Amino acid sequence: MKRKIAAIFAADIAGYSRLVAEDEEETLRRLASYREVVDDFIAKAGGRIFNTAGDAVLAEFPSAVDAVRCAIDIQESLRTRNMAYPPSRQMSFRIGITIGDVVERDGDLLGDGVNIAARLEGLAEVGGICVSRAVHEQVVNKLSVQFADIGAQEVKNIPTPVHAYMVAMRREDGTYATPQVKKAAAKVAAAPVWTWPLVVAVVSVTGIGVTGFLYNTKLKQTASVAATPTAAPSATPSSMSSAMPSATPTAAAAAPSPMPTQMAKAPMAPSSASAATAPIPAPSASPMSGKFSADSVPFINERVRNFLAGDYSAAGDYKAFALNVGGFTGSALNQPSEEAARNAAIEQCQKRADAAQSPRRCEIYAVGNNVVYPHGKPPMPPQPWVRHDAMIERPFASKDFPMVREPQKVRIENMFVPAAKSRSVALGPGGQYFMVLGASSADDAARRSLESCGAIAGTACMVVAIDDNFVVPIPTLFRITGFFNAASNASIVAEARGEVVRKLGDAAGWNAVAVGTSGRAGLGLKAADEQTAVNSALADCTKRDSDCHVIAIGPFTVGPIN
Template identity: 75%
Template sequence: MKRKIAAIFAADIAGYSRLVAEDEEETLRRLASYREVIDDFIAKANGRIFNTAGDAVLAEFPSAVDAVRCAIDIQESLRTRNMAYPPSRQMSFRIGITIGDVVERDGDLLGDGVNIAARLEGLAEVGGICVSRAVHEQVANKLSVQFADIGAQEVKNIPTPVHAYMVAMRRDDGTYGTPQLRKTAKPAHGPNWMWPLVVGVVSIVAIGVGGFLYFTQLETAKDTSTAPSPTPTPTVATKAPTPTPTPTAVATAIPTPPPPPPIPGGKFPADTVPFIGDRARAYLSNEYSAAGDYKAFALNIGGFTGTSFNQPNEESARNAALDQCQKRADAAQSPRRCELYAVGNNIVYTHGAPPMPPQPWVRHDSITQRAFVSKDFPMLRDQAKTRVETLYVPAAKLRSVALGPGGQYFMVLGASSVEETTRRALESCGALAGVACMIVAVDENFVVPIPTLLRVTGFFHAASNSSIVADARDEVVRRLGDGMGWNAVAVGTAGRPGLGLKAADEQAAVNAALADCVKHDSDCHVIAIGPFTVGPTN
C-alpha cells in the first residue's frame, strides 16, 4: 500500500434508477455513450479512472486545476448532448472534487479523500460541480471560474463538517447560472458541563417572571374591578359567535371573481395547440380539459409547457402556469419566453396559429434524398451548423429540422412519430420566421434536393420570382409539377426561362435548364435548383 495526496473526482447520474426503470435498454446505451465522453475528457486531462460501479465514476488527477477544468468540460459537453432529449429523459451527472490523503492498493484508492469527494458529489446540483475548500483555494486564481460559497456542510460518515463551494456553470449566452445555496452546518454543541448552569439560570429566570406576572395580575384585577367590562373579542378558542361585519368591512371586501366561461361543449381544443408533442396534447385533452377552474396553460415556441389546476383565483392560475413553464424552459436554456395560451378552457394566446406549408410536408424521393451532412445544410452560418452537428446528428430518432426563407431553423428531437416531429418543427420555425418553413431533414437524411454546385440564397417560388418574365411564371409552376427528381431553372437577359426537369442528378438538371434557356434567350444562368434559389459560390 502507498499513501499519497491526490485530487479526487467523483461523479454519478442524478435519478439513474428512475431512468433505468422507464427504459433500461435506452438508458444503458446512452450511459455507454456518455461514458465514452467522460473517459476521453479524463484521459486528456491526465486523469486516471480507478473505480467504477454502475453509473458512478471515480478518478484521480495530478492537480486540482486539471480536475476542475475536466469536470467543467464534461458538464458542458453532456449538457449540450442532453438538449437532444426531453427533460424527463435527460441524463445529468453530479460531480464532486476534493484534495485529500488516499491509500493506493492494487490500483484502487481508499481513504477520506475518496469518501469526501463522494459526499461532495451528493451536494452538487444536477449537472453541477461541488468542490472542497482546498480545491477552491487551489483553482480560484488559476481558472476563469465563478464559485458560490455554500459554507460548512454536514455529510454522512464524515465526522467534521466539510466547507464546500459550487461551481457556477456557464450558459449558452455566456452568462453564469447562480447555484442554489444550501444551509450551512449547525455549530457544534457546547460541552456537557454547561447544561447544569443553563438549566439553573433558566429556572431562576422562570421563577422571577412567574412572580412578576402573579403580582401584575393582582394589580390589574384591582384596577379593572370598578371599570365597565369591555365587549370581549371573539376567538376560535372560545367558540364565540362571529360578529356581524360593519358596513365599512363589507364595502372594502373583495369578492371572489366568477370562473371564466367555458368553451361551448366544455372541451379544451387540444388538437389546435402548436409547438407541443402528442403526449402533451393527450394530457391537455384529458386531464386539463376535465379539470375544474381555476386553471391555466402556458407554453413557448420551443414546446415547453406549464399547467396549473385548482387555484384559488384566476391570477394564481396564470402565475403558476407561467412560472412552471419558464422554469422548465430555463432549465433547458431555452431562449424563448413562456406565454399564456389558455385560462380555463378559453384561448388567450394572441399570436394565432403559426404559418404552415401545405401538406405533404415530406416527400421521399430516392433520386434526391441523401445522407445528412451538417456542413451542407443550406443558408446556415457556421455557428448554426456547429450547433446542428452537436445536437441533431447524435440525437435519437425521431428528429427533423425545418428551415425558413431567412435562414431561421428549428430542430425537434426525440419525437414519437414523423408526423409529430415535422409538425412541431414547422410550427416553431414558422413562428420564428413569420412565414411558412420547409422540412429539410428527417432523421439521418436530407429530404429535399440540396444544391452543391451553386450557393443557396433563399426559397424559390416561381409564381412570384421577379427574374422570370411575368407571362411565363404560371407555365413554370405547371411544368415543375410534383417536383420529384432534380429540377433546375435558368433565365437569360429577357427573363425567358429554361427548365431541366426530373434529372437523375444535380449537374444533369443544370445542363438541361441552360440548354433549354438558350433556345429562347441569351446570357442564360441558373437561378434555382430544387426548392432553392441559387447564386455564384463566391
C-alpha cells in the same frame, strides 16, 4: 484565397432593434417580405450576396453602375411598401457602396472594401444611399443620378478619412431630396487645470443638498406607507405540476444567431426572404381564441397533448395552460382563482424553459376551457410536409446544411446528428432553423419543427432533414442564396411565371430553372442528378433567350458556381 476588385454593397435596417422590441413577430414577417425584394433586385442586377447578419446584407457586384442602380431600385421599391405603415413602423434600409480590393475565402469576402462599405452605410440617411468617391467617379456620367458631396469622413477602424457622396433620392412629385449630412459632435475643449478644485467643490455641495432632500423624502414616504392598511395576503397557489408530464420538451430552437429572433448580428450565410416553393399563408394577425381543443395546440409533443385531452380538459376551474414556441409548457389545475392559475402555469413553464436555456418567453395559451393565446396560428406550408424521393435524398451532413454559417453547422452537428429518432430540422427563408429531437414519430417531428420555425420566422418554413437524411435536394454545384418561388421571382418575366409553376408542379427528382437576359425561363425536370438538371435547364433556356444562367435548383435560389 484570392484577391479581386469588386463593388461592395452593404445594407442594414435603420432602428431594427426598436422595431423588434415593439412588435417582434410583425417585424420578422415584414423583414422576410422586404428581404425578398432586396434579394430579387440583387440577383436581377447580377450581384451576389456573400454574407448576411440578421437584418444586414452584404453583396458584391461586377460594376459600380450595377450596384448603384440596384440600390436605387431597392430604396424606391421599399419606399412604396412603407407608405402602407405609419412613420414609427416603417422599415427602411441604409445602403453604402464602395469599390475595393477584397479577399475571397470560402465564398465570403474580407478586407477594407467590406469594412468601408459598412461604414458608408452608417453614414447614409434612413432610406438613403452613401457611396465612396471611387463609386461616384464610376457612375457620375453613366446614371441619371444626383449626388451631394459630403467630403472626407472619419469612420471607425479606417485609418484614413473616406471621401463620400450621398445619392439624392427622388420624391413622390419627381423632385430630388437634398441629403442631410450627419455632423460629428463638436469636440469640447479641455478645461483649465485650475478649474478642477472649483468643480469638485460645487459637486460636493450639490451632492450634500440632494442627499438631504432624498433622505427627507424617504422619511415622508415611509410614514405614508406605514399609515396605509396592509392588504390581506392571498392564498398561495398550489401548482399541479405532478398532474402534467414534466419531461422537458426535446426541441432545440435555433437561428443564425444565439437568439431565435435574429436580434444578434452574428455573421451568417446568404439567405433570401423569398417565399417557399408553394404559396405561403400569411401569419394570422388576430389572436387565437375560442373553446380549448387539445388537437389545436401548437408546438407540443404527443405526451403533453394527451395530458391536455385528458386531465386538463376534465378538470374544473380554476385552471390555466402556458407554453412557448420552443415547446416548453406549464399547467395549473384546481387553483383558488383565475389569476392564481395564470401565475402558476406561467411560473412552471418559464422555470422549465429557463432550465433548458430557451430564449423564448412563456405565455398563457388557455384559461379554463377558453383559448386566450395572444398570437395567431403559426404559418405552415401545405401538406404533405415531407415528400420522400429516392433520387434527391442523401445522407445528412452538417457541413452541407444550407443558409447558415459555420457556428450554426457545428451546433447542428453536436445536437442533431447524435440525437435519438425521430428528429427533424425545419429551415426558414431568412435562415432561421428549428430542430425537434426524440419525437414520437417522423410526422410529429416534422410538424413541431415547422410550427416553431414558422412562429419564429413569421412565415412558413420547410423541412430539410428527417432523421439521417436530407429530404430536399441540396445543391452542391452552386451557392444557395434563399428559397425559390417561381410565382413571384423577379428574374422570370411575369407572363412566363404561371407556366413555370405549372411545369414544376409535383415533378420528382432534380429540377433546375435557368433564365436569360429577357427573363425567359428554361427548365430541367425530373433529372436523376443535379448536373443533368442544370444542363437541361440551360439547354431549354437557350432555345428562348440568350446569356442564360441558372437561378434555382429544387426549392432553393442559387448564385454563381462555386
